[in-house]
Amino acid sequence: MDKAAKGTGTVRALGLMSGTSLDGVDAAVIETDGHTLSASGPGRYRAYSTDEKAVLRAALGHWTGAKVAAAAAVVDAAHREVIAEFEGIELVGFHGQTVAHEPRGRGTLQVGDGASLTDVLGVPVVWDFRSDDVAQGGEGAPLAPFCHFACARKIAAQAPICFLNLGGVGNLTYVDTSFDQPEADGALLAFDTGPANAPINDLMQARLGAEMDRDGAVAARGTVDEGALKRFLAEPYFARTPPKSLDRNDFEAAAMLVDGLPDVDAVATLTAMSVAAVVRGIGLCPQPPTRLLVTGGGRLNPVMMAMLATALDCPVEPVEAVGLDGDMLEAQAFAYLAVRVARGLPTSCPGTTGVQRPVGGGRISNPTRAGSLV
Ligand SMILES: Nc1ncnc2c1ncn2[C@@H]1O[C@H](COP(=O)(O)OP(=O)(O)OP(=O)(O)O)[C@@H](O)[C@H]1O
Numbered sequence: 234m235d236k237a238a239k240g241t242g243t244v245r246a247l248g249l250m251s252g253t254s255l256d257g258v259d260a261a262v263i264e265t266d267g268h269t270l271s272a273s274g275p276g277r278y279r280a281y282s283t284d285e286k287a288v289l290r291a292a293l294g295h296w297t298g299a300k301v302a303a304a305a306a307v308v309d310a311a312h313r314e315v316i317a318e319f320e321g322i323e324l325v326g327f328h329g330q331t332v333a334h335e336p337r338g339r340g341t342l343q344v345g346d347g348a349s350l351t352d353v354l355g356v357p358v359v360w361d362f363r364s365d366d367v368a369q370g371g372e373g374a375p376l377a378p379f380c381h382f383a384c385a386r387k388i389a390a391q392a393p394i395c396f397l398n399l400g401g402v403g404n405l406t407y408v409d410t411s412f413d414q415p416e417a418d419g420a421l422l423a424f425d426t427g428p429a430n431a432p433i434n435d436l437m438q439a440r441l442g443a444e445m446d447r448d449g450a451v452a453a454r455g456t457v458d459e460g461a462l463k464r465f466l467a468e469p470y471f472a473r474t475p476p477k478s479l480d481r482n483d484f485e486a487a488a489m490l491v492d493g494l495p496d497v498d499a500v501a502t503l504t505a506m507s508v509a510a511v512v513r514g515i516g517l518c519p520q521p522p523t524r525l526l527v528t529g530g531g532r533l534n535p536v537m538m539a540m541l542a543t544a545l546d547c548p549v550e551p552v553e554a555v556g557l558d559g560d561m562l563e564a565q566a567f568a569y570l571a572v573r574v575a576r577g578l579p580t581s582c583p584g585t586t587g588v589q590r591p592v593g594g595g596r597i598s599n600p601t602r603a604g605s606l607v
């Protein structure tokens with residue numbers, strides 16, 4: 234902890250992300266001083282079982298009560314398991330599972346008890362990353378943009394670029410690479426674009442009993458319903474000025490626009506909706522980006538990627554094109570943010586969450602006993 238909190242040197246941090254797709258826990262190690270991404274270490278994925286997913290899903294939209302407690306227990310147990318697989322870690326960044334997100338209402342809730350995880354490795358755990366930002370008037374999301382800024386510097390991007398995360402929800406980060414610090418006015422613009430994979434997964438589950446539209450195989454056989462797509466784009470969210478953020482199920486009503494369509498057309502239309510939301514998002518950036526680097530599971534959907542490439546004027550590539558890991562970038566981001574929190578550096582700013590001034594959110598819990606591995 235001393236090194237992470239007081240030092241300026243590099244910290245070996247483990248980031249843990251349980252995303253809105255509800256598929257599992259991503260865990261990834263990086264080395265950083267809170268500014269530069271110096272190295273990335275091993276990554277692990279721990280899938281949730283069908284029963285665990287059902288418990289998490291049942292808690293969505295709830296703030297308290299037995300369903301939330303049960304989801305927290307699932308999240309804690311899965312994370313204990315995955316953390317124990319790592320060694321030589323100095324600090325953990327634990328996101329938890331978002332079950333409810335209403336930044337201008339009841340707040341934001343990520344379940345999972347970071348304090349209880351400190352004893353697994355005997356190192357401090359940074360958690361509850363979003364609450365301070367929301368308490369100070371911000372959206373509380375997205376938070377990966379400060380890490381995207383570091384990625385842009387790592388790859389020595391010379392012109393404005395965008396990072397797009399296609400998880401359950403989509404989020405876009407515009408990086409103006411002429412700035413030295415992410416919190417500088419104009420360096421970043423970030424926001425959630427709209428639904429990405431969540432409605433596709435939900436429909437695949439409900440109609441076909443499948444987890445996802447793997448490789449876009451179902452969408453590839455369908456025809457996009459232009460009427461449904463047009464009605465989707467009439468949602469007021471798209472006209473809102475960014476920064477802005479979404480809860481996983483905010484677009485549930487829009488997803489019902491495909492209810493009467495055959496399976497293949499419904500999935501093709503939902504895929505086109507996720508893409509159209511991104512295209513709208515790109516239109517809100519200060520300048521057209523010179524390239525779009527895509528992370529998250531949606532980059533593995535060739536139909537979604539082809540639709541994006543057709544609709545946009547810039548190259549659309551998975552982040553692997555620049556040597557980054559698209560399965561682990563969000564987990565790496567929470568390792569990066571943990572080091573920033575430990576060092577008192579901001580993790581969000583007006584351009585990323587709409588907060589009035591830069592905020593360093595997150596709670597730090599210290600271990601009650603030293604672990605055997607450090
Ligand atoms: N081969 C594939 N073909 C199509 N879709 C895929 C493929 N692999 C993953 N996906 C989609 O990506 C999803 C997982 O993405 P990811 O792990 O980025 O989400 P997440 O981290 O839970 O979400 P978020 O970033 O919103 O919190 C899967 O649920 C699925 O919908």
Ligand SMILES: CC(=O)N[C@H]1[C@@H]2OC[C@@H](O2)[C@@H](O)[C@@H]1O[C@H](C)C(=O)O
Pocket residue numbers: 252253331334341373374375376377378398400401402403404425478479563
């Ligand atoms: C409230 C919340 O958990 N939001 C997630 C969600 O999943 C994607 C998108 O919506 C993004 O805003 C955020 O996660 C990413 C990792 C972030 O904070 O950058």
